[in-house]
Amino acid sequence: xxxxxxxxxxxxxxxxxxxxxxxxxxxxxxxxxxxxxxxxxxxxxxxxxxxxxxxxxxxxxxxxxxxxxxxxxxxxxxxxxxxxxxxxxxxxxxxxxxxxxxxxxxxxxxxxxxxxxxxxxxxxxxxxxxxxxxxxxxxxxxxxxxxxxxxxxxxxxxxxxxxxxxxxxxxxxxxxxxxxxxxxxxxxxxxxxxxxxxxxxxxxxxxxxxxxxxxxxxxxxxxxxxxxxxxxxxxxxxxxxxxxxxxxxxxxxxxxxxxxxxxxxxxxxxxxxxxxxxxxxxxxxxxxxxxxxxxxxxxxxxxxxxxxxxxxxxxxxxxxxxxxxxxxxxxxxxxxxxxxxxxxxxxxxxxxxxxxxxxxxxxxxxxxxxxxxxxxxxxxxxxxxxxxxxxxxxxxxxxxxxxxxxxxxxxxxxxxxxxxxxxxxxxxxxxxxxxxxxxxxxxxxxxxxxxxxxxxxxxxxxxxxxxxxxxxxxxxxxxxxxxxxxxxxxxxxxxxxxxxxxxxxxxxxxxxxxxxxxxxxxxxxxxxxxxxxxxxxxxxxxxxxxxxxxxxxxxxxxxxxxxxxxxxxxxxxxxxxxxxxxxxxxxxxxxxxxxxxxxxxxxxxxxxxxxxxxxxxxxxxxxxx
Numbered sequence: 001x002x003x004x005x006x007x008x009x010x011x012x013x014x015x016x017x018x019x020x021x022x023x024x025x026x027x028x029x030x031x032x033x034x035x036x037x038x039x040x041x042x043x044x045x046x047x048x049x050x051x052x053x054x055x056x057x058x059x060x061x062x063x064x065x066x067x068x069x070x071x072x073x074x075x076x077x078x079x080x081x082x083x084x085x086x087x088x089x090x091x092x093x094x095x096x097x098x099x100x101x102x103x104x105x106x107x108x109x110x111x112x113x114x115x116x117x118x119x120x121x122x123x124x125x126x127x128x129x130x131x132x133x134x135x136x137x138x139x140x141x142x143x144x145x146x147x148x149x150x151x152x153x154x155x156x157x158x159x160x161x162x163x164x165x166x167x168x169x170x171x172x173x174x175x176x177x178x179x180x181x182x183x184x185x186x187x188x189x190x191x192x193x194x195x196x197x198x199x200x201x202x203x204x205x206x207x208x209x210x211x212x213x214x215x216x217x218x219x220x221x222x223x224x225x226x227x228x229x230x231x232x233x234x235x236x237x238x239x240x241x242x243x244x245x246x247x248x249x250x251x252x253x254x255x256x257x258x259x260x261x262x263x264x265x266x267x268x269x270x271x272x273x274x275x276x277x278x279x280x281x282x283x284x285x286x287x288x289x290x291x292x293x294x295x296x297x298x299x300x301x302x303x304x305x306x307x308x309x310x311x312x313x314x315x316x317x318x319x320x321x322x323x324x325x326x327x328x329x330x331x332x333x334x335x336x337x338x339x340x341x342x343x344x345x346x347x348x349x350x351x352x353x354x355x356x357x358x359x360x361x362x363x364x365x366x367x368x369x370x371x372x373x374x375x376x377x378x379x380x381x382x383x384x385x386x387x388x389x390x391x392x393x394x395x396x397x398x399x400x401x402x403x404x405x406x407x408x409x410x411x412x413x414x415x416x417x418x419x420x421x422x423x424x425x426x427x428x429x430x431x432x433x434x435x436x437x438x439x440x441x442x443x444x445x446x447x448x449x450x451x452x453x454x455x456x457x458x459x460x461x462x463x464x465x466x467x468x469x470x471x472x473x474x475x476x477x478x479x480x481x482x483x484x485x486x487x488x489x490x491x492x493x494x495x496x497x498x499x500x501x502x503x504x505x506x507x508x509x510x511x512x513x514x515x516x517x518x519x520x521x522x523x524x525x526x527x528x529x530x531x532x533x534x535x536x537x538x539x540x541x542x543x544x545x546x547x548x549x550x551x552x553x554x555x556x557x558x559x560x561x562x563x564x565x566x567x568x569x570x571x572x573x574x575x576x577x578x579x580x581x582x583x584x585x586x587x588x589x590x591x592x593x594x595x596x597x598x599x600x601x602x603x604x605x606x607x608x609x610x611x612x613x614x615x616x617x618x619x620x621x622x623x624x625x
Contacts, residue, residue, distance in 0.1 A: 023270050025361040027260060027277045032177040032600060034281040040174045041183050043256055044167040045190040046249035047122055051160040052194025053242045054125060058094065058153070060202040062087060063432050064235040067220055067425060068228055069137060069145050078218045079428065086146040088548040093150045095401070095541045097157020098164075099534040105162035106530020110368065110523060114170050114262055119253035121166060122246050124159030128152050129243050133236040161537065165529040168517035172525075173259040174280075177598050181455045181591075184514045189452060192444035192505060199441050202238045203433040206426070209234050213426040220425060227425065234429075261601065265365050265522040358606035365605065368523040376521070382607040385519055386528055388587025392464065393512040393536030395580035399471065399573040400504055401540030402547060403497075410566065411435045414486070414493050439494060443501025450506045459592040460511040460518075461584060467507020468581035474500050475574035482567025508580060512536065518591050518598075521605035539576075594618055 066073065066081040074080050081087075101121065109117045132152035137145045167187055175183040206213075212230035214220055220227035257280065263273040356363040366372050377383045403410065415435045423431060454463065478485075478496045485493040512532070520528040550569065589611055592598055603610060 022362070023274060024264055024364070027264060027270075027273050028361045028600075028602065030277050030281050031174070031260060034176045036179045037174055037176070037183060037280075040171055040256075041186045043249065043252045044171050044187045046245050047163055047253060048167050048187055049190035049194040049197070050122065050125060050242055050246040050249060051163045052191040053198050053245070054129060054156055054194075054239075055094065055098075055160055056195045057198040057202075057239055057242060058090060059436060060198050060433060061235040061238055062090070064231050064238075064429065065149070068232045068235070071219055071222075071228075074219065080219045083146075084548060086149070088544055089146070089150045090153050091544045092541055093154040094157040094160075095537050095544065097154035098161030099157075099537040099541070101158035101161025102164050102530040102534040102537065103527075104158075104530075106165035106526040106528075106533075109166055109169070109526035110266075113258055113267070114166060114173075114526070115256065115258040117162070118166050118170060118256060119250055121159045121162030122250045122253065124162070125156055126159075126243055126246050126250070128156035128159060129239060129246075132156065133240045161533070164513070164533040165517075165526045168513055168529055169526045170256070170259055172517040172601065173261040173522070177600055180518065180598055180601075181460060181514055182452060184517060185448075185452045185455050185510055188510050188513050189448040192441065192448045195444055196437070196441040198238070199433050199437040201241055203430065203437065205234055205237050206429045206433060210426055213429070215424050215426045217424055218428070231425075231429075259522075261522050266367065268364075357610075359600075359603040359610045361600070361602055363602065365521055365523065373524065376524070376607060380607050380609050382520075384587050384608070385589055386531065388583055388589075389512065389516045389519075389528075389532040390535035391583045392508065392580050392588060393516075393532050394539035395576040395583065396468075396504075396508045396512050396539070397536040398539040398543045398576045399475070400509055402543040402569070402573060403500065410497075411439055414439070414490060414497065439497050440501055443498040444505050447502040447505025447507075448510065450502075451510045454506065455510075455514075457596070459590060459596065460514045461588055461590050463506075464508045464511035464515070464588065465581055465584045467503060467511070468577050468584060470503045470507065471500065472574050472577035472581065474503060475570045475577060479567040479570030479574065482570065483564060486564075508584075515588060515591065518601065519589055519604050521607070522601075590615075 062082055066079075070082055070086075071080045073083055082090075101124075105117050105121060129152075132149065135145050135148035135152060137143055168184060171184050171187050172180055209230045212226050214224055214227045220231065257276045258267075258272075260273045260276050263269045263276070358365070377386065411432070412435075415431070451463075474496065478493070478500065481496075482493070485496075516529040516532040517525065547569070589604075589608070591604060593614075603614070
């Protein structure tokens with residue numbers, strides 16, 4: 001009975017007598033009025049959890065690698081550590097690979113399709129992870145393990161980076177309008193869950209190997225090979241566990257259909273898009289009263305779309321019943337404008353070809369080409385939005401990854417009392433996982449969970465702007481009080497550190513992921529999101545270089561100098577936060593209307609021309625009222 005409601009014509013069959021533009025409109029409105037798509041969130045979220053696990057597991061395993069492969073490279077307390085060059089190389093290789101994956105897969109998803117790329121990135125992550133856990137020095141040190149670790153981390157990074165534009169865009173294009181921001185927030189919530197999983201599993205693994213790890217010395221004794229073997233197995237186990245959710249997600253990702261919006265806008269395959277819509281969404285009831293086929297429970301627009309120069313026909317409001325006079329908060333508002341085709345039918349003569357204004361659900365956007373890209377990004381100045389989302393992400397990740405990927409050192413500075421001797425091998429590994437779990441994962445989980453609720457009531461742009469300002473204040477306060485709090489109130493410093501991570505995930509860390517998936521047209525959406533995400537990873541790459549060399553050559557122990565002066569690094573990060581707030585305010589568009597309802601992807605795809613005209617119309621209406 002699906003699609004057959006009391007004799008109403010079934011539009012999902014793509015009957016010859018129904019104009020293509022009306023079938024297109026039906027598909028888009030069906031998607032935008034569908035319920036929350038749990039399955040899409042689960043499929044995208046599991047893969048994103050795997051990516052986050054692989055990215056942040058480096059924090060957990062790096063200290064373990066020092067005990068096994070560089071036992072002679074000890075800090076001033078006699079604790080083995082990975083040489084700074086190798087450590088920075090692994091971080092930067094991962095981030096550089098992530099940048100590469102974001103750009104390459106983002107572009108490929110726009111050219112070849114989302115479905116063809118979706119799942120391939122997880123294959124790369126799985127292969128990279130398997131190769132990494134088989135890295136070694138070879139027989140009698142015939143190879144350099146550091147080189148292999150850097151190489152395989154770069155391969156993993158490509159797969160991790162590819163998932164950013166793919167998961168965000170596929171979720172956005174399958175999401176109903178009123179649930180879109182929340183669905184993407186749920187997907188991104190997999191990142192703090194991945195961090196939490198990495199810390200919890202490492203803590204459990206350390207406890208499991210307790211009997212084999214020495215509990216009397218700060219490094220594994222040469223005469224105790226069991227200690228070396230235990231830690232060597234330990235880090236491989238922690239990293240390798242990330243393959244499990246990746247394989248589970250892979251089975252589902254290869255079965256997900258092509259994005260219906262990609263089929264409509266790029267492939268121009270209306271029939272297949274109807275079949276996918278029929279299979280994955282509940283078809284709404286149709287009304288043929290008066291010879292018009294419009295959706296029930298779809299109120300007419302409360303504001304018209306701007307008159308486009310390409311559309312000589314002014315928009316005309318659709319018919320409404322008295323029961324539709326008021327719009328409920330969660331109802332989808334369809335774009336205004338009726339086709340010339342309908343009018344010609346009403347008068348009983350053949351229709352002439354009509355071009356609909358951008359943003360109208362009947363409007364068929366042009367195909368991607370160099371000339372169209374120049375027109376959209378340069379002539380219509382949508383490069384401002386691309387630059388705004390890219391810079392916002394860069395400024396954010398400079399601070400986020402500066403704290404996130406450097407957390408073992410920072411956590412040790414905050415948590416360990418310098419007057420107490422360093423712990424033995426087992427206790428040191430346990431404390432690293434436990435303290436990071438408390439200081440990082442707690443904040444990210446609280447912030448990410450709160451974001452899912454808050455995004456329903458506030459626009460992503462507002463959250464991003466105020467989130468940057470809150471982080472600016474937190475970094476200024478923490479950086480200025482760093483030295484004093486280290487000496488007097490380490491618990492206060494822990495609280496401030498947790499608040500920073502809450503502000504990250506209840507703010508720009510999530511919105512920089514959401515906004516690029518909404519504001520660009522389908523034909524350039526993955527590429528634009530990949531460019532913005534790659535700009536963020538460029539910021540994270542820069543901060544790793546900055547942190548690696550900021551504490552060099554100061555005539556004293558670098559660890560002590562870092563501990564005493566990290567407050568200045570936080571002050572530098574605060575400058576990036578104020579820059580992010582300014583960029584958001586001036587260069588990032590608003591994705592919601594005056595009633596805080598998410599605009600359709602078709603309206604947002606119109607770019608600055610459509611959005612500016614909508615804002616001008618709204619201001620004129622407000623002045624008239």
